[in-house]
Amino acid sequence: MISGHTRVIAHIGVPTESFKAPMIYNPWFEARGIDTVVVPMGCEAVDFPAFMPLVARLRNFAGALITMPHKVAVVDLLDEISTAVRICGACNAVRRDPDGRLIGEMFDGEGFVRGITRKGCEVAGASALVVGTGGVGSAIAASMAAAGAARLGLYDINAASAERLATNLRRSCPFLEVTTGSSDPAGWEIVVNATPMGMQEGDPMPLDVTRLDPASFVGEVVMKREETAFLAAAKARGCRIQIGTDMLFEQIPAYLEFFGYGTTSAEELRQLATIRY
Amino acid sequence: MISGHTRVIAHIGVPTESFKAPMIYNPWFEARGIDTVVVPMGCEAVDFPAFMPLVARLRNFAGALITMPHKVAVVDLLDEISTAVRICGACNAVRRDPDGRLIGEMFDGEGFVRGITRKGCEVAGASALVVGTGGVGSAIAASMAAAGAARLGLYDINAASAERLATNLRRSCPFLEVTTGSSDPAGWEIVVNATPMGMQEGDPMPLDVTRLDPASFVGEVVMKREETAFLAAAKARGCRIQIGTDMLFEQIPAYLEFFGYGTTSAEELRQLATIRY
Numbered sequence: 355m356i357s358g359h360t361r362v363i364a365h366i367g368v369p370t371e372s373f374k375a376p377m378i379y380n381p382w383f384e385a386r387g388i389d390t391v392v393v394p395m396g397c398e399a400v401d402f403p404a405f406m407p408l409v410a411r412l413r414n415f416a417g418a419l420i421t422m423p424h425k426v427a428v429v430d431l432l433d434e435i436s437t438a439v440r441i442c443g444a445c446n447a448v449r450r451d452p453d454g455r456l457i458g459e460m461f462d463g464e465g466f467v468r469g470i471t472r473k474g475c476e477v478a479g480a481s482a483l484v485v486g487t488g489g490v491g492s493a494i495a496a497s498m499a500a501a502g503a504a505r506l507g508l509y510d511i512n513a514a515s516a517e518r519l520a521t522n523l524r525r526s527c528p529f530l531e532v533t534t535g536s537s538d539p540a541g542w543e544i545v546v547n548a549t550p551m552g553m554q555e556g557d558p559m560p561l562d563v564t565r566l567d568p569a570s571f572v573g574e575v576v577m578k579r580e581e582t583a584f585l586a587a588a589k590a591r592g593c594r595i596q597i598g599t600d601m602l603f604e605q606i607p608a609y610l611e612f613f614g615y616g617t618t619s620a621e622e623l624r625q626l627a628t629i630r631y
Numbered sequence: 632m633i634s635g636h637t638r639v640i641a642h643i644g645v646p647t648e649s650f651k652a653p654m655i656y657n658p659w660f661e662a663r664g665i666d667t668v669v670v671p672m673g674c675e676a677v678d679f680p681a682f683m684p685l686v687a688r689l690r691n692f693a694g695a696l697i698t699m700p701h702k703v704a705v706v707d708l709l710d711e712i713s714t715a716v717r718i719c720g721a722c723n724a725v726r727r728d729p730d731g732r733l734i735g736e737m738f739d740g741e742g743f744v745r746g747i748t749r750k751g752c753e754v755a756g757a758s759a760l761v762v763g764t765g766g767v768g769s770a771i772a773a774s775m776a777a778a779g780a781a782r783l784g785l786y787d788i789n790a791a792s793a794e795r796l797a798t799n800l801r802r803s804c805p806f807l808e809v810t811t812g813s814s815d816p817a818g819w820e821i822v823v824n825a826t827p828m829g830m831q832e833g834d835p836m837p838l839d840v841t842r843l844d845p846a847s848f849v850g851e852v853v854m855k856r857e858e859t860a861f862l863a864a865a866k867a868r869g870c871r872i873q874i875g876t877d878m879l880f881e882q883i884p885a886y887l888e889f890f891g892y893g894t895t896s897a898e899e900l901r902q903l904a905t906i907r908y
Contacts, residue, residue, distance in 0.1 A: 355653075355654065355905055356653040356668065356669065356670065357650065357653055357671075358648045358649055358650030358651070358671050359647075360670075360671060362670060362671070362672065368690055369635075369690065370635040370691055371635045371636055373634065373635030374635070376632075376633040376634055376637070377632065377633075377634055380632070380633055391633065391670070393637075393639060393670050394633070394634075394635050394637060394639070394691060395691070396690030396692075397685075397688075397689055397690075398688060398690070401688050404681065404685055405686075408674075408678050408685065409682075411674075411675060412674055413645055413646065413647065413673030413674075413675070414671060415673075629634075
C-alpha cells in the first residue's frame with residue numbers, strides 16, 4: 355500500500371503497455387514488506403534527457419528501470435557506467451549514489467547468461483553466435499565475454515552496428531575472438547536470437563534454422579508466453595533452449611541487488627509475479 | 632495492481648512523509664476497478680519548475696496533486712487557471728487537456744465549504760473570519776466568497792499577505808465586504824483557523840478563544856487524528872466545529888471529478904481509506 359513513505363522505482367519507457375516489471379517487482383516488494391513500488395512512466399524520447407535527471411533527484415527515488423527507447427540515450431546522462439554499459443552503449447538500470455551521482459548498469463545480458471548457466475550450458479570457453487546487435491544483443495555479447503566465452507560471432511542487418519560492437523568487445527577483451535558478417539548458426543555452441551523477429555505473427559526466422567546444430571544451446575530474447583516459432587524449430591532439431599522470459603526473471607535478482615534490496619532468486623520472483631509465462 | 636496500463640497521478644511535494652492522498656485515493660481506485668495510482672514524488676523546490684511540465688507530458692499522466700512547497704510556484708506553469716487559483720495565487724490540482732494545456736484548480740477551500748454546509752452551516756449571506764491567509768486560508772476565503780458569503784475578515788501575522796488577498800477578493804467579488812487587521816473572533820458567524828498553529832504540541836492558540844461567540848461555527852485546517860486544542864476550546868465554549876480532515880475528505884470528490892473519474896462521496900472515501908481519523 356503506497357504512502358508518503360514509499361520509495362519509487364521509475365520504470366521509464368514508451369509505450370508502457372507492454373511493461374512487465376511492475377507485476378514482477380511489486381508483488382516481491384509486498385511479500386518482503388519493502389515499502390517500494392515500481393511505477394511506469396511513459397516518457398517521450400524528446401523529454402527523456404531533461405526528465406531522467408529530475409526524476410533521479412526526487413527524495414524518494416529508489417532507482418530507475420530504463421527501457422525502449424531510452425536505453426542508449428540514458429548513457430550520456432550518467433556519472434558512472436559499468437563495463438557492460440560501455441561495451442553495449444546502453445543501460446537499463448540507474449541508481450543514485452548518496453552523493454547524487456548516477457550509476458548505470460546493464461543487466462539484460464547477465465540474465466541471459468545466468469539462465470543458460472543454470473540450465474547446464476557452460477559459457478566459459480564456449481563459442482556463441484549473437485544475431486541482432488542492438489541493445490539487448492550487445493548486452494548478451496558483453497555478458498558472454500565477461501563470463502569467459504572464447505569466441506563470439508556477431509551479426510546484424512545493420513552491419514555497422516555489429517562492427518561497432520565487435521570493436522568495443524575486442525578493446526575490452528583482448529583474448530576474445532570476435533567475428534562478424536554471418537548469421538549461419540552451424541558450428542556455434544550457443545546461438546542467440548537477439549532481434550525482434552518473432553514478436554509479430556508471421557515474422558521471418560532470425561536465421562536459417564535448418565543450419566542449427568542439434569548440439570547447440572539456443573536462446574531467445576523475444577518475450578512471449580508461448581515458445582516462439584524460432585525456439586520451436588530449434589527444439590525440433592534437438593537443441594536445448596532458453597525462452598525469453600527466463601532472461602527476464604534471471605536478471606531481476608541482479609537489479610534488486612544493484613538497487614540495494616539484497617538477494618532473491620528467479621524462482622521466488624516467478625512464484626510471486628502476478629504475470630505468468 | 633500496477634501494470635504498464637496504469638495511469639499515474641503525481642502527488643508532488645516535499646517532504647512526502649505526511650502525504651495522506653495515496654491512502655485515500657488508491658483504495659477508492661481499487662474498489663472501483665480504476666487502473667490509476669497516486670504516487671508520491673518528493674520533488675525539491677529548485678527542481679519543480681522543470682519537473683512539473685515534464686511529468687505532465689508522460690503518456691500515462693492522469694493528473695497532479697500539488698502540495699507544499701509548490702502550490703504557489705505551480706501557478707506560473709499553467710495554461711489555464713480557475714478563479715479560486717487566481718484569488719489565492721495557489722493551486723493544488725493540475726490536469727492536462729487533450730491538446731496538452733495544463734489546467735489548474737484549488738480545492739482546499741471547496742472542501743472546507745462543502746463540509747460546513749453539510750453540517751448545516753449556511754455560508755450564503757454569512758460573515759466569516761479567516762485567520763491565516765497563506766495557501767489554504769486564501770483558498771477557503773475564495774470558496775466562501777464563491778458560496779455567497781456577505782462579509783470576510785482576513786488576518787495574518789504577515790499583514791501584507793492578508794492585504795494582498797483582500798485586494799484580490801475585492802477585485803473578483805465587488806459586492807463582498809472585506810476587512811483586515813484583526814483576529815478577534817467576536818461577532819463572526821464562521822471562524823476558521825487556517826494557520827499551522829496546532830500542528831505542534833504546545834503551539835499557541837491561533838486567536839483569542841475566550842472571545843469566541845458560542846453561536847459561531849468554528850473550523851480548522853490542521854489535520855490531526857484527534858481534536859486540536861483550538862477546536863476543543865471552541866467546543867467547550869459551545870461552538871459547532873469542523874475538524875481539519877473533514878476539509879480533506881470533502882474536497883476529494885471535487886478532485887476526482889476534475890480528473891475525470893466521476894462522482895463519489897466523502898463518506899465512501901472515508902470508509903475505503905486505509906488511513907483513519
